[in-house]
Amino acid sequence: MSQDPGSLESMLGYQLKHLQSVLRSRMDEALRPLDLSTPQYACLELLKRSPGASNSELARGGFVTRQTMNTMLRGLQDRGLVTRPEKATSGRVLPTTLTEKGEEALAGAVARVEEISALMVSPLNDSQRSHLAEALDRCIDALSSDAS
Secondary structure, three states: OOOOOOOHHHOHHHHHHHHHHHHHHHHHHHHHHHOOOHHHHHHHHHHHHOOOEOHHHHHHHHOOOHHHHHHHHHHHHHOOOEEOOOOOOOOOOOOEEEOHHHHHHHHHHHHHHHHHHHHHHOOOOHHHHHHHHHHHHHHHHHHHOOOO
C-alpha cells in the first residue's frame, strides 16, 4: 500500500498522530466496560510503578496538565481506586497510592491494553518491533533535548 510521497498521510508526524488517535480510541473502547478511560488507566499504571507519586509527577507521566490530573485523581479517589492524605506531611505534595480496589481495576485493564498493543505490532516481526522501539526512543530524545 504505497502512498504519494507528497500526501499528508506520508508525513511521519501525521502517521504518528493517526496511530495515537486510533490507539487511544481502541484503548478507550476496551476500558469502557471497566469504567476507566485511557488517561485514568495511565494514572493507575504510573501509580503502580511509582507509589506515592505527586500530582505533578503523575501529570507529566500521563501527558496531562496538573489541573486535569488533580480532577482525575479526585474522581479515582471518590471511586476508592486511589488514596491521598487530607494534608501534606511536608510542603504541598499529597502522595497518591493505589488501593486494593485500584490494583484490581488495573489488573483487569492491563490484559485489555496488552491485547491492543499486541494487535498493533502483530504485522511486525521481533526485529522490526525492536527497531521500531529504538527508532521511536531516538525521535523522542531528539525532540526532548535542549540542543534544538
